[in-house]
Amino acid sequence: MPTFDSLTPPTDGAAIEIRDNALHVPATPIIPYIEGDGTGPDIWKATVRVLDAAVAKAYGTKRRIVWFEVFAGEKAFHRFTTWLPEDTLRAFSHYVVGIKGPLTTPVGGGIRSLNVALRQLLDLYACVRPVRHFVNVPSPVRRPEDVDLVIFRENSEDIYVGYEFASGTPEAKRLIEFVNAEFKWSVRPDSGVGLKPMSPFGSKRLVRKAIQYAIDRKRKSVTLVHKGNIMKYTEGAFKDWGYALAREEFGDVTISWDEVERKHDGVVPPGKIVIQDYIADVTFQHVLTRPKSFDVIATGNLNGDYLSDAVAAQVGGIGMAPGGNLSDFHAVFEATHGTAPKYANQDKVNPGSLILSGVMMLEHLGWSEAAETVVRGLEAAFRKKIVTYDLARLMSGAREVRTSEFATAVIEEF
Numbered sequence: 001m002p003t004f005d006s007l008t009p010p011t012d013g014a015a016i017e018i019r020d021n022a023l024h025v026p027a028t029p030i031i032p033y034i035e036g037d038g039t040g041p042d043i044w045k046a047t048v049r050v051l052d053a054a055v056a057k058a059y060g061t062k063r064r065i066v067w068f069e070v071f072a073g074e075k076a077f078h079r080f081t082t083w084l085p086e087d088t089l090r091a092f093s094h095y096v097v098g099i100k101g102p103l104t105t106p107v108g109g110g111i112r113s114l115n116v117a118l119r120q121l122l123d124l125y126a127c128v129r130p131v132r133h134f135v136n137v138p139s140p141v142r143r144p145e146d147v148d149l150v151i152f153r154e155n156s157e158d159i160y161v162g163y164e165f166a167s168g169t170p171e172a173k174r175l176i177e178f179v180n181a182e183f184k185w186s187v188r189p190d191s192g193v194g195l196k197p198m199s200p201f202g203s204k205r206l207v208r209k210a211i212q213y214a215i216d217r218k219r220k221s222v223t224l225v226h227k228g229n230i231m232k233y234t235e236g237a238f239k240d241w242g243y244a245l246a247r248e249e250f251g252d253v254t255i256s257w258d259e260v261e262r263k264h265d266g267v268v269p270p271g272k273i274v275i276q277d278y279i280a281d282v283t284f285q286h287v288l289t290r291p292k293s294f295d296v297i298a299t300g301n302l303n304g305d306y307l308s309d310a311v312a313a314q315v316g317g318i319g320m321a322p323g324g325n326l327s328d329f330h331a332v333f334e335a336t337h338g339t340a341p342k343y344a345n346q347d348k349v350n351p352g353s354l355i356l357s358g359v360m361m362l363e364h365l366g367w368s369e370a371a372e373t374v375v376r377g378l379e380a381a382f383r384k385k386i387v388t389y390d391l392a393r394l395m396s397g398a399r400e401v402r403t404s405e406f407a408t409a410v411i412e413e414f
């Protein structure tokens with residue numbers, strides 16, 4: 001147990017532990033949470049009611065989450081005059097699994113982002129975004145029900161990590177002079193420059209996690225999305241390392257699409273998970289025109305960033321997209337939208353993103369019955385067109401409810 005400067009952990013409940021390379025979840029796990037800024041407290045209050053009710057429905061008094069409030073963002077600043085207290089990082093690290101609402105990104109430099117700090121401290125190398133449609137939720141596409149996929153985005157490498165120098169700086173000039181002289185490249189001397197590192201280690205552990213997820217959830221395929229036709233030694237290598245990993249570590253349960261065509265007349269042998277790859281630009285077309293081709297997607301940091309939001313837009317957009325940042329065991333689940341400050345404390349916005357992030361958290365704990373209970377409640381509420389303002393304005397015949405009323409409706413449908 002770490003020593004906290006200003007927090008007092010709950011006296012009931014127990015910490016989740018990592019032992020013998022496995023997650024050990026007690027019946028009363030202590031879960032740290034950050035309610036978030038702006039509309040965060042509204043959607044958190046709704047979410048915690050739904051999650052607690054689902055756990056009670058699924059397990060009676062046998063299991064219960066013991067919530068532990070920790071602080072970041074505005075609330076932390078008001079209490080402790082820091083946007084990110086060390087206590088918060090200690091709590092997420094010690095208790096292994098946590099959840100957070102949206103946080104204000106303060107304007108002005110020098111402030112450590114919680115997401116970056118947690119990602120580095122806990123090595124949360126996979127950003128996981130499941131995307132599925134709920135009946136009646138408005139969508140810009142004709143068959144949103146065909147979208148049911150999970151994106152695994154590599155979180156620690158790629159051009160996204162920010163190894164870059166601004167145009168005209170001595171560092172940029174030095175790097176350009178070096179590569180132009182050493183490698184006979186012809187980078188314009190006044191360019192801004194960045195590095196795009198992608199390693200076998202980083203790529204393989206991400207693909208490993210995606211394949212393991214596909215096995216655990218009985219998914220049919222894992223698609224490696226890349227831009228390897230142009231960036232052969234980074235994006236292309238990601239694809240090659242992905243296929244190699246599938247062969248080396250999951251050869252008994254996976255089969256490449258190439259092999260399905262060559263040896264099985266295009267028919268996937270029963271029980272095998274197909275490993276295929278798509279170029280990123282084609283993927284953006286196909287997730288729109290034939291989303292059923294995709295099941296689990298494993299991709300690099302930048303591709304994953306774009307793709308996650310593009311696919312989420314097909315199923316109801318920003319209020320509905322959940323996410324989680326995961327290492328092998330540590331995990332922090334979060335609403336993927338921002339704080340929507342103009343609606344703060346109005347009990348108005350859609351808590352769907354945070355509730356669905358809670359579903360991911362329950363699944364991560366292995367509490368699948370509770371996760372399924374929440375999904376059942378959400379499905380039924382949407383079927384009855386009980387929705388918050390953001391969806392109501394796009395639907396005919398909707399019953400518009402407040403954030404808290406939406407939570408009540410979901411619970412009543414368990």
Ligand code: NAP
Nearest residue numbers: 102103104105318319335336337338339340341349350390
């Ligand atoms: P935002 O908070 O995501 O809000 C933009 C718009 O999206 C809202 O005005 C609203 O649209 C809609 N929206 C967002 N959340 C919703 C919800 N739960 N239900 C229904 N509609 C929702 O983006 P922003 O205004 O650009 O950012 C505000 C603050 O959040 C900034 O400080 C930003 O840095 C921060 N932020 C934090 C995170 C995070 O912590 N993960 C992520 C992104 C942004 P309508 O007005 O059309 O209804």
